[in-house]
Amino acid sequence: MKNKNRQNRKGLYLPAKVEILDVVDMTSDVKLFKLERPKSFYYSPGQFLMVSVWGAGEVPISITSTHEIRKDIELCIRKVGAVTSALHSLTAGDYLGIRGPLGNRFPFEEAFGKDILFVAGGIGIAPLRSLINLVSEQKEKFGKIALIYGSRNPSEVLFLDEILRWRDEGIDVYLTVDVKTDPWKYSTGLVTEHLSKQRISFKTCHSYICGPHVMIKAVMRDLSLMGMPAENIITTLEAHMKCGVGKCGHCYTDGKYVCTDGPVFNYTEIKQFGMSNP
Amino acid sequence: MKGHFVLNRAHLSYWLRQLRKDADLIGPLRSTDGDIIFSSIENIHDIELDCPASIPSPKEFIFPQKEEMFRFSDKGVSSKSNGERRVIFGVRSCDISAIALLDRFYGELYEDSFYMDRRRNTVFISIACNTPDPTCFCIGLGTGPFLKSGFDIQLTDLGNRYLVQAGSGEGLKIIRRFRHLFQKPEKTDFDDQYEAMLSSQSGFEKRITLETVRQKIITAKVEDSFWESVALRCFQCGGCVYECPLCTCFNVVDWKEDKDKGVRMRLWDTCMFKGFTKMAGNVLPAEKQIMRTKRWYFHKLLYYPEQFGKFGCVGCGRCTITCPGRIDMAAVANKLD
Numbered sequence: 001m002k003n004k005n006r007q008n009r010k011g012l013y014l015p016a017k018v019e020i021l022d023v024v025d026m027t028s029d030v031k032l033f034k035l036e037r038p039k040s041f042y043y044s045p046g047q048f049l050m051v052s053v054w055g056a057g058e059v060p061i062s063i064t065s066t067h068e069i070r071k072d073i074e075l076c077i078r079k080v081g082a083v084t085s086a087l088h089s090l091t092a093g094d095y096l097g098i099r100g101p102l103g104n105r106f107p108f109e110e111a112f113g114k115d116i117l118f119v120a121g122g123i124g125i126a127p128l129r130s131l132i133n134l135v136s137e138q139k140e141k142f143g144k145i146a147l148i149y150g151s152r153n154p155s156e157v158l159f160l161d162e163i164l165r166w167r168d169e170g171i172d173v174y175l176t177v178d179v180k181t182d183p184w185k186y187s188t189g190l191v192t193e194h195l196s197k198q199r200i201s202f203k204t205c206h207s208y209i210c211g212p213h214v215m216i217k218a219v220m221r222d223l224s225l226m227g228m229p230a231e232n233i234i235t236t237l238e239a240h241m242k243c244g245v246g247k248c249g250h251c252y253t254d255g256k257y258v259c260t261d262g263p264v265f266n267y268t269e270i271k272q273f274g275m276s277n278p
Numbered sequence: 279m280k281g282h283f284v285l286n287r288a289h290l291s292y293w294l295r296q297l298r299k300d301a302d303l304i305g306p307l308r309s310t311d312g313d314i315i316f317s318s319i320e321n322i323h324d325i326e327l328d329c330p331a332s333i334p335s336p337k338e339f340i341f342p343q344k345e346e347m348f349r350f351s352d353k354g355v356s357s358k359s360n361g362e363r364r365v366i367f368g369v370r371s372c373d374i375s376a377i378a379l380l381d382r383f384y385g386e387l388y389e390d391s392f393y394m395d396r397r398r399n400t401v402f403i404s405i406a407c408n409t410p411d412p413t414c415f416c417i418g419l420g421t422g423p424f425l426k427s428g429f430d431i432q433l434t435d436l437g438n439r440y441l442v443q444a445g446s447g448e449g450l451k452i453i454r455r456f457r458h459l460f461q462k463p464e465k466t467d468f469d470d471q472y473e474a475m476l477s478s479q480s481g482f483e484k485r486i487t488l489e490t491v492r493q494k495i496i497t498a499k500v501e502d503s504f505w506e507s508v509a510l511r512c513f514q515c516g517g518c519v520y521e522c523p524l525c526t527c528f529n530v531v532d533w534k535e536d537k538d539k540g541v542r543m544r545l546w547d548t549c550m551f552k553g554f555t556k557m558a559g560n561v562l563p564a565e566k567q568i569m570r571t572k573r574w575y576f577h578k579l580l581y582y583p584e585q586f587g588k589f590g591c592v593g594c595g596r597c598t599i600t601c602p603g604r605i606d607m608a609a610v611a612n613k614l615d
Contacts, residue, residue: 012388013347017354054350055534058542059558080558097355213561239563240555242530242547245388249527249547250555252573253563255581260387 012245015052015097021072022092027156029080030123031088032064035073035098043067044105045131046236046264050244051075052097056086060241060259062127063101066134073098076126076158102244103263106131106234111206115143117198119191119219121150121211125158127236127263128210136166143205146172146198150191150211153177154184172198192218195226202226209235220267233267283442283453283460284467285433290440291322293459294367297452298322301363301401304339306332316366325368327435330411331594335373335523336366337380340396343520344545347392347530351539360395365452369404371422371432372414372592376523377402378428382586383526392544401448403431408478413595415484415608421592423478424471436470484608488589491614492579500614502568505575508610509567511603516548518606519574521596524582527554549573575610 022034043063052058059081065074079088090096108116108131116135120128135142147166151157154177167173174194175186187194191211205228209219216235223233239251239258251258254272256265285293297303302318305325309315314332316339319325334343348357369377377397384393407414407423416422425432430449434441441463444450453460494500519525529547534540547554550570555563564570582590597606 012391014355014357054538055532055540057532058530078558084558095352097350238557240557242528242544247384247388247390247526247528248530248544249549250529252527252549252577254573254576255584 011099013099013243015050015058015099017095018073018098020090020092020094020096023090026076026158030076030078030156030158033075033077033087033090035075035096037071037073038098041073041101043073043101045108045134046106046127047101047103048127048244048263049073049075049098049100050102050241051083051087052099053083053086053090054097057083058097058099058242059083060102060239060244062130062236062263064126064129066130066137069133069137076123076129078123099244103259104261106208106236106264108135108206108208111232112141113143115200115205116145117200117205117207117223118145118147118149119195119207119209119211119215120147121191121215122152122156123158124209124211124215125149126210128208129159129162131208132166132171133162136169136171139170144172144200145170146174146200148174148176148191148194148198150176150178150215153179154181174198190218191215192222195219195222202228204232206232207234209233213238220270224267230267230271235265235267235270236263237265238263281444281450282463282468283444284463285440285442285460287438287440289459293456294319294322294325294365296456297365301365303365303367304336305367316368319367327368327405328409331370331372331413331596331599333596333599334521335376335594335596336369337373337376337523339364339366340377340400341380341384341393341526341528341546344543345392347542347544349539349541350532360392361399364396364400365403366400367403369402370594371404371407371425371429372416372594373523374402374404374425374429374432375416375419375421375592376594379524379582379586379588379590379592380526401430401452403433403449404429406432406434406475406478408435408474410478410481410483411595412483413598413608414482414593415486415595416593417479417482418485418487419589419591419593423482424475434471434474436467436474439467441467441471484593484595486593486608486611486615488579488591488607488611491611492583492589494614495576495580504614505568505572508575508605509571511605512550512567512571513602514550514552514567515602516550517600517602518597519548519550520546521600523592523594523596524578524590549577571605575607578607 019036024032048060048062050058051061061075064076180188220233237258241251242248244259246257246260305319306314307317314329316336348355384390429445432443527547528544530544578590598608
């Protein structure tokens with residue numbers, strides 16, 4: 001027993017070395033990394049990894065794949081900083097370090113028998129995709145399922161093929177862009193403009209939201225005003241993290257650690273901290 | 279009384295010399311600049327037995343300002359253990375109280391191996407404070423000047439002798455190994471300790487209770503204009519954080535030594551810096567100084583009590599000594615009390 005604890009302790013900051021199996025270009029600055037899944041590595045939708053590139057550093061990245069469906073681990077990563085730039089220079093056969101899975105998960109069992117609304121903005125589709133794929137595998141357990149996905153322009157829409165497959169399988173899909181370019185046969189405008197168009201029961205529906213900070217804030221507020229209970233409005237937060245295990249203090253906000261208390265929070269919790277700040 | 283001993287003052291240096299044989303002995307020294315710093319002891323007689331608070335606090339011996347987490351290369355990662363045995367002598371009661379809280383912070387939920395390895399190999403010998411500094415306010419927080427528990431060994435200076443209290447098994451061990459140096463205490467020894475405690479307690483210039491401040495904050499009686507006035511005086515030097523025995527935040531950086539090998543380090547960090555919470559795409563969640571000021575004070579005054587049942591301040595007064603803007607914990611508490 002003591003030895004086992006010791007191993008866990010050592011593992012806290014030591015990344016495991018995993019091989020990149022494949023890298024897929026998604027858009028001009030987003031790539032999908034498929035990683036080898038280590039033995040006895042189990043994860044749930046909403047959890048994240050600390051991903052290391054030796055010499056560049058470590059960043060938190062949400063897992064976009066679904067454990068029950070895929071044997072590998074998929075990470076959808078935009079090139080925005082030093083570590084993600086280093087990640088983007090890696091190719092299949094290269095190695096990187098991972099720690100995790102970390103954080104809590106999307107609660108979804110409580111949505112059994114109820115409608116579900118997913119609202120995604122930009123790369124915010126990545127953590128939700130893990131849950132959408134799990135839910136779409138067991139659609140019979142839920143009521144209506146809808147997805148509103150907003151992007152800046154048609155060239156930045158991620159996982160389009162998969163989204164169209166979800167639509168064919170019976171999920172109500174609303175795609176929208178801020179700026180329309182041809183050919184684009186879906187909507188334009190902000191995701192909030194499409195909330196009221198959903199034919200779902202807002203009073204009992206469970207919603208899962210991820211996107212830019214301002215979008216999350218606006219969607220949570222609107223859904224709450226439309227009568228959705230605050231506990232059913234669920235999001236996942238992004239934060240600066242150095243450890244992912246509640247020690248480094250970077251993600252700490254108003255008494256909560258995004259890494260260990262989150263990253264998944266409901267609107268009741270959100271109202272109590274962080275985003276409610278000016 | 280069990281766990282209580284008396285050590286003749288003349289025997290102290292002999293005892294420390296014996297302890298140094300199988301452990302690194304660390305204690306307070308006066309640097310050439312006149313500051314008190316904790317350092318490895320070369321000459322036992324250099325130890326300062328009656329001195330003001332050290333800057334920084336001895337937390338740096340269990341949570342170093344800069345430490346190697348592991349080395350990496352194309353072969354993988356390797357980490358060495360921090361197994362060196364250490365005896366840290368002359369620690370103040372407030373710092374012992376802080377370490378007891380750090381033990382919970384780093385040890386609970388996920389155990390921080392770097393901290394805990396060092397901690398398990400360290401024995402603290404603290405000295406109860408007979409003469410508090412003008413900046414000290416531990417008395418209002420119950421974190422000093424004399425401790426009832428939480429220490430390995432506590433010494434009380436009674437002039438020609440020390441009353442020695444063992445508070446942990448590790449502490450008792452290094453007394454028992456040299457039992458010929460220690461005598462059984464008499465009633466007068468306890469009486470003298472009590473006298474020393476009363477005299478120390480009456481010597482405090484600052485009488486601060488943070489509970490009133492906490493109550494005022496949670497009942498929303500402190501307006502943002504107050505925090506604005508505090509934030510205005512902040513130089514963003516981070517001194518309060520670095521000197522605080524209870525500040526735990528760190529940054530992690532990779533240093534490349536070669537093309538495919540290097541070392542991952544962790545270094546003290548401070549939430550007083552704008553970039554502390556910087557996210558991808560240069561998003562700054564705490565861009566205004568007032569947000570960072572509130573974050574620090576709220577953490578210590580509201581969330582520490584919520585999480586650990588204790589304030590995130592032990593009244594050591596180091597932020598008072600350090601802050602060039604004079605907006606330390608004691609000053610804030612005084613204004614709100």
